[in-house]
Amino acid sequence: MPTVSSQDVLALAPVAILALGGIALLLSEVFLTSGKRGYQAFLTVLFAATAGLTAFGATPGKVFAGQATADAFSAFVTITVSFGLALAALVSASWLDARGAERGEFYALSLFAASGMSLLGMASDLLVAFVAIEIMSLSTYALAAWMRRGKKPAEAAFKYFILGAFSSALLLYGTSLVFGATGSTLLSDVARGPLQAGGSALLSAGLVLVAAGLAFKVAAVPFHVWTPDVYEGAPTPVTAFMAAGVKTAAFAILARTVLAAYAATGGAADSAFPRVLAVLALLTMLVGNLFAVPQRSVKRMLAYSSIAHAGYLLLGVLAAGLPAVRERALSGVLFYLASYTASAIGAFAVVGALESNGQPGDEPADAWDLERLAGLSRRRPLLAFAMTVFMLSLAGVPPTAGFVAKLLVFQAAVGAQYLALAVVGVLTSALGAYYYLRVVVYMYMRPAAEGEPAGVTSPVLSVALAVAVAAVVVLGIGSEPVASLARAAAAVVR
């Protein structure tokens, strides 16, 4: 019978800190006397920072009989998620405060979600991954329905819930088939292949279903139908957190699963698995970018752009199947996730700052469209500058983080002989530059319409935007420290 060592417990420290932080914020609401909630966001940032720091401290190795792995990879995921959580908490503070909807439960649910994401970065067992996904998803369903002014938010939560539950069911049925074929749910056992002679079909079917379930979470085409509506309907800071955190965590477990699947089906070249993944990546890049172009609502455009970015990330995961370029591809994916976290949260934060204040009776959020950005450079020069930086990063223009990230991923794809896909990636990025730069053009070249609201800003939001801008620029110019961290993280995953 396996026993629990102190190493097992210590490895889970980031997860535990985030979950305990959630409980602390729940209690903060109970003992609240003054009615001032400004400190809750800072408390959240504090817990996120602590979790991120402890992620470094864990002794690398498998814990809980191989069900979880604490290594540089999981540390990188935890740090990225914590960074995203801290940024999103600051953005939420100003957004919610302006609408009188700031409560401890909001931060508590964000922290629970982040603990699930952190665990997902560690999970090396399909059942643990399932439970971690459920922590993440159940919290984000509730966050998506946080504000219910108008019809859209509740419907967004509804849609997110139904499709999330459906994807969990796919994942679980796939897990059950994998369990039958390999006698275990551990990814290390899955990598060894089927137990019985005829079990390879069982295993393949199971792995395909698991991958389909995860593809829902990363919003890969054709499993993306929920994304635009949910991202549009959810409160903007929640959308930011969903886009960054859920994507990071889901790609972490997807990468581990895909690598195990490659090992189980014997090499990358001759099995159907990489081909399916390649088709997914191709469709995701094309559909995400093509559908983003006609969108007039910036939030919806960013939702489609998040699908497009999932396509580039899938390309990286696909390239990781080849052992020769595995380390480069995975480190590219990790770097991409970090850069996307900073850029996307920043972009959504600017969108949120410009949204109408949502006085009771208004229909907020969905009334937003591109024209409202016109002349922002004169009204709010700093906000316009920040938005420009984020747009350039999302478009992949040097010297921002997005450029380095795209470069790393495309280089890995070329290295793995996926030339056509890399070309499609570059071409669709060029298309992406059109709709991102359109936003910049509106901000700087169009005169402002009459009577546009100045938007909300608060010191907290300024701090968050400054940090995000700094992260995007630093990751773009001096990318080496983070890139080497990503390489170290990628080196330990097999």
Next chain:
Amino acid sequence: MNRTFSKLALWAFLALLVALFLGYFITRVLPDYLPAGRAVPPRLGDLVFYACAAATVAGAAGVAFSRNIVWSCIGLLIALLGTAALYVFLSADFLAVAQLLVYIGGVLVLILFAVMLTNRIGEVNVSNQSLGLGGGLAVFAAVAPLLMLVAVLVPWPVRPPGPMAPTTARIGDEFLSTWLLPFEVASVVLLATLVGAVVMARKELKAD
């Protein structure tokens, strides 16, 4: 009148199609893969199995295809009861009871609650982009044969049923040894659910 009749005819036709497909598949295609050479007359236990399986499939079909949401609920009840009975066949007595208590006593009652609370919600289309019946049948035709084939490709040996020993204690051991990590983490799932459900079911937030 004419419309209801044509609708009914369409449904009957589709049901016939599905039944024909399943029947053909199970009697013609699958026996090639199933372990052969069982000329044993069926025993009582086998007949009970077939009855339970048939009830479960019928219930599932009711859930998926019934137009009336109450019939869908009853179908789900039958399907859940059928699977609970099959759990007993698989010598999972404790799980069968848990299925009765949690699924039928909890989940199904929750769903019934929701149905009665919101009996108009079905008419108001809550923007679930469905592919419609054609899309559903297409998905069925694409996925079902594959999954059913996969289910029978490995000829699993027939296991003699063990003695019906209670499994409760062994499951408890499993939870606290092999599955300690998910067991502990499941508490966070429940906590997040609790908070999330309260958050969503409460009234709209106002500044205080």
Next chain:
Amino acid sequence: MTISANWYLLLAAVLFCFGLVGVVSRRNILVVFMCVELMLNAANLTFLTFARQQGTMNGHAIAFFVIAVAAAEAAVGLAIVIAVFRTRGTLWMDEVSTLKN
């Protein structure tokens, strides 16, 4: 008993497929949710079948997690139904007042 595990797996596959078809073809959100429950049941049946084949208790423990999570999902699902119904309910009230005018 002469029932081979394949029959159980076949039954689970049929259950799963019915659930799948229901999810993609039905518009009523509660029916879609019930179909998801069917799919989870199919997964559980598969887990238990393999648990008996392998002679271990692993499958039983996993099935318990599935049941627990399904119950949690149902609770959240009902809360969302109520949330949607609230917003719809208000709409309905508006209709009533327009009719009065």
